Amino acid sequence: AAPFEQNKEFGGRGWPTQVTPADLALRAKGGPGENTTIAVIATDAKLNKAQCNRLAVMAQDGFARAIYPVHTPLDGDVVFAAATGAQALADPHYGLAELGTVAANVMARAIARGVHQASALPFAGSLPSWKDKFKG
Numbered sequence: 487a488a489p490f491e492q493n494k495e496f497g498g499r500g501w502p503t504q505v506t507p508a509d510l511a512l513r514a515k516g517g518p519g520e521n522t523t524i525a526v527i528a529t530d531a532k533l534n535k536a537q538c539n540r541l542a543v544m545a546q547d548g549f550a551r552a553i554y555p556v557h558t559p560l561d562g563d564v565v566f567a568a569a570t571g572a573q574a575l576a577d578p579h580y581g582l583a584e585l586g587t588v589a590a591n592v593m594a595r596a597i598a599r600g601v602h603q604a605s606a607l608p609f610a611g612s613l614p615s616w617k618d619k620f621k622g
Contacts, residue, residue, distance in 0.1 A: 487598035496602035542567035544586025548593025
């Protein structure tokens with residue numbers, strides 16, 4: 487999610503200097519269904535059911551920008567969309583395209599912020615948090 491970071495909100499580390507084969511290796515905790523990310527993207531736009539579905543599909547692209555690997559047989563990654571209907575889209579096609587593009591970027595940032603802000607589990611042998619591992 488490095489290209490979507492704003493104001494060093496997830497540590498300001500930027501891009502890695504090098505991506506090694508070890509960085510690209512499959513890492514998963516647990517078995518099937520234990521690597522799931524569930525999210526909700528909400529908007530004040532006026533969207534019908536099909537447009538909400540499209541928004542959720544587009545927002546799910548944010549998972550791929552922040553989680554590696556994503557959408558494996560070991561997880562049940564899903565995004566739900568909600569719309570209050572307070573604001574009509576100026577254009578049903580371009581407006582939804584823009585909304586979905588922003589939603590994917592926001593989703594990537596939200597995931598990265600969650601990782602950055604998380605604390606290590608409070609028991610012996612637990613993995614360090616991101617902040618602990620990278621000192622802030």
